[in-house]
Amino acid sequence: MQTVIRSAQHEDAARIAVLATQVWLHTYATEGISAEIADYTRSEFTxxxxxxxxxxxxxxIWVAERGAHLIGFAVLHMGVPCPTRASTLAELQTLYVQAHFVGQGVGRQLLTVAEKWAFDLAGMPLWLTVNAHNAQAIGFYMRQGFTKQGTTDFVLGDQRHENLVLIGRTPPCT
Ligand SMILES: CC(C)(COP(=O)(O)OP(=O)(O)OC[C@H]1O[C@@H](n2cnc3c(N)ncnc32)[C@H](O)[C@@H]1OP(=O)(O)O)[C@@H](O)C(=O)NCCC(=O)NCCS
Incomplete structure (x- = not known):
């Protein structure tokens, strides 16, 4: 079945929230569900x-859809300075593909539309943060031409998690 990439509509919000919860838990809750994780996901992904x-x-927000099902989405925020290069203001805040559909080109399609949007609007590359232990995502972004610019911390409860700051290409690959 064909994958359609389109801008999100208001009626997608509930499905995006559920998909975000599922992908986040699958990716990061690898030791089970702590109280902090339960609080975070319930308050964050609404x-x-x-x-x-x-x-x-x-x-x-762009969504990837097959038939009537959302299988991935991307969130871009303009006007958010990159912590390591303040002149870059296009943050890719989220890029999530449901685990059943990884490795099928869905992430690249979502990334491509977000890169093009930021470049056409502001001539800027995307920047993003990714957990330093998320080898799959880091490998994906490197493959798409992103480079490491530095690190930052994501704080959850009393724990700090190192994140890499990555910046994409200008102009983006199309
Ligand atoms: C990271 C993620 C978005 C990648 O999406 P995907 O749909 O699986 O990736 P694609 O199938 O589009 O891969 C595109 C290309 O990157 C390559 N690639 C993917 N993962 C790779 C890896 N770990 N190492 C090297 N190359 C990789 C693919 O082989 C493909 O190469 P090609 O252009 O030669 O065909 C997806 O795996 C995901 O949602 N993971 C869980 C959530 C997450 O970690 N998100 C990122 C948080 S910042």
Whole structure:
């Protein structure tokens, strides 16, 4: 079945929230569900949050759909300075593909539309943070021409998790 990449609509918000929860837990909750993880996912991945993003003129969400099912999505925020290169303001905040569909080109398609959008609008490459232990995602981004620019920390409860700061190509690959 064909994968369709399109801008998110308001009626997608609930499915995006559920998909975000599933992908985040699958990727990061590898030792089970702690109280911090339960609190974080329940407060972070809500339909209201994704509706607010869709109503934000500086942000954009794309979804990947097969038939009536969402299988991935990407969230881009403009106007967010990169911590290691403040002139780069296009943050790819999320790129999630459901585990059943990884390795089928869905992530690359979502990344390509976000890169093109940021470049056409502002001539900027994307920047993003990725957990330093997320070898699969880091390998994917390196394959797409991203380079490491530095590190930052993601704090969850009383734990710090090292994140890499990556920057994409300018102009993007199309
Ligand atoms: C990371 C992620 C978005 C990649 O999406 P995907 O749909 O699996 O990737 P694709 O199938 O589009 O891969 C595109 C290309 O990257 C390559 N690639 C993918 N993962 C790779 C890896 N770990 N190492 C090297 N190359 C990789 C593919 O082989 C493919 O190469 P090609 O252009 O020669 O065909 C997806 O695996 C995912 O959602 N992971 C869980 C959530 C996550 O970690 N998100 C990122 C957080 S910042």
């Amino acid at each position: 339909p209201d949050k994704y509706l607010a993003i869709q109503n934000d003129v500086w942000a954009h």
